[in-house]
Amino acid sequence: MRNAMGFVAGLIFGIGLIVSGMSDPAKVLNFLDILGPWDPSLAFVMGGASVTAFLGYRLVWRRDAPVLGKTFDLPTGTTIDAPLLTGAAIFGAGWGLGGFCPGPAWTSLAMGAPGTLVFLPAMLVGIVLADLGKSATRLASKGA
Numbered sequence: 229m230r231n232a233m234g235f236v237a238g239l240i241f242g243i244g245l246i247v248s249g250m251s252d253p254a255k256v257l258n259f260l261d262i263l264g265p266w267d268p269s270l271a272f273v274m275g276g277a278s279v280t281a282f283l284g285y286r287l288v289w290r291r292d293a294p295v296l297g298k299t300f301d302l303p304t305g306t307t308i309d310a311p312l313l314t315g316a317a318i319f320g321a322g323w324g325l326g327g328f329c330p331g332p333a334w335t336s337l338a339m340g341a342p343g344t345l346v347f348l349p350a351m352l353v354g355i356v357l358a359d360l361g362k363s364a365t366r367l368a369s370k371g372a
Contacts, residue, residue: 230296242335248273251335253327253343260324318354322347 245251250273258267294300323329328336328347337344 233296241331242338245332245335246339251332251339251341253332253336253341255327256323256332257327260327315358322351 248269249255250270255267256270258265259270288294319329326343326347328343328351330351333344333347333351337348
């Protein structure tokens with residue numbers, strides 16, 4: 229049931245991306261181009277999402293446990309380190325250059341947007357390489 233609800237949540241997210249126009253990389257790039265044909269609509273979408281998330285969290289934290297689980301899965305890491313900063317920089321550069329981040333890229337693929345045919349395979353290769361790099365680092369640290 230948890231996987232089904234995760235699928236439904238992802239589907240709602242994808243529909244929201246399409247309705248808001250955020251699956252169009254040109255719209256995202258126009259938001260980032262403050263000296264060109266600037267489009268502030270992404271700021272309104274992010275603001276609406278922030279308000280919705282804020283209200284949703286206020287309701288969820290009143291519960292002792294999630295509806296479909298025994299405990300809340302909360303991140304425990306608080307360290308700002310080189311891998312975090314490197315990942316953020318790569319994410320930001322990819323978003324700025326391509327106009328895509330992972331969620332909208334998958335949505336754009338379903339809509340047949342041509343840029344996704346380059347972006348998604350590159351993103352997947354990056355994910356695999358990052359995972360291999362983490363595994364190699366863990367193995368090296370255990371052997372030292």
